[in-house]
Amino acid sequence: MITYYDDRSVQVTSTAVRVDGRTYPLAEISMLWHRRGSRSWRVLAGRGAIGAALAGPLVAAVLGVGLAVWLHRSLTVTVAIVGVSVLVGLGVGPLADFLFEHLDRSYARGSRQLEMWARWRGQPVRLLRTGDALRFGQIYRAVQRAMESGQAPGQNSIGSSGSIAKPRSRP
Template sequence: MTTYYRDPDVLITSSGVHMNGREFRLPELLQVWHTRGDRSWSVIAKRGALGLAILLPLLVGALAIGVALIVHTDVAHSIAMLIGGVLVGLAVVPVADLLLERVDRSYDAGSRTIEIWGRVQGGEVLLLRTTNAQRFGRIYRALQRAMEPAMRP
C-alpha cells in the first residue's frame, strides 16, 4: 500500500481515503473535484495593513531627510534630521523582514475557502473544507495521484 498524503485529519493511500471523519475505498469515489468560495476581504485588508506597516516608517524617514534638505536651519540641526531619517529607515529593515514573512504566510493560507467534493454511489459528499491553500494543494494532488487508473490495484 502506498501512502500519498498523511496528516492528523487526512489519510490518502492507494487503497482508500480518510477525510472529514469518513472513509472511502478508492473504487467508491467515482469523481473528485474542488470548488473555491468567495474571497475573504478581511484577509486581503490585513495584507494591505501589513504593507502599509512596512512602508510607513520608510516614508517617515524619507520625509525627515526631505525636510532636512529643504528647511534652512543651522548645520547641526540639518545633520541631526538627516541622521534621524536614515536611522528610521534602517530601523524598519528587521521589522520589515518579520512583516514580509507574515505576508508570505497569509498567501500560503489563502484568502478563500476551498472544498474537495467526491461523487459516490449515494450522491455527492464533502471530503474536505479548508482555507489553507498550501494544504489543499497537497491533498488534492495526492488524491489525484491515488485515483489515477494506472495506480489503482
C-alpha cells in the same frame, strides 16, 4: 498500501480517503472536483496592513529628510533630523524580513475557502473545506494520484471545477 498524504485530520492512501474520522474507499469514488469560494476580505486587509507596515518607516524617513530641508535650520539640526530619518529607514531591515515572511505565508495559505468534492456512491460529498491553499493543493494532488494509480486505463474519474477529464498518462 501506499500513503500519499497524512496529517492529523486527513489521510490519503491507495485504498481510501479519511477526513475527520470519516472513511471514503477509493473504489466507491467515481469523480473528484474542487470549488473555490469568494475572497476573504480579512486576509486581503491583513496583507494590506503588512504592506503599510513595510512602507511606513521608509515614508517616515523620506518625510524626515524633506522636513529637514524645508525647515532651513542650522546645519547641526538638519544633520540630526536627516540622521534620525535615515536610522528609522534602516530600522526597517530586520522588521522587513519578519513582515515579508508573514506576507509570503499569507499567499501560501490563500485568500479563499477551497472545497474538495467527490461523487461517492453516486452522491456528491464534500470531502474537505479549508482556507489553506498550500495544504489543499497537497491533499487534492494526493487524492488524484491515489485515484490514478488504482484505475483502469481510459477510465474517466478526475474532474476540475465539476468537469470530467481523462487522467494524464505518465511517460
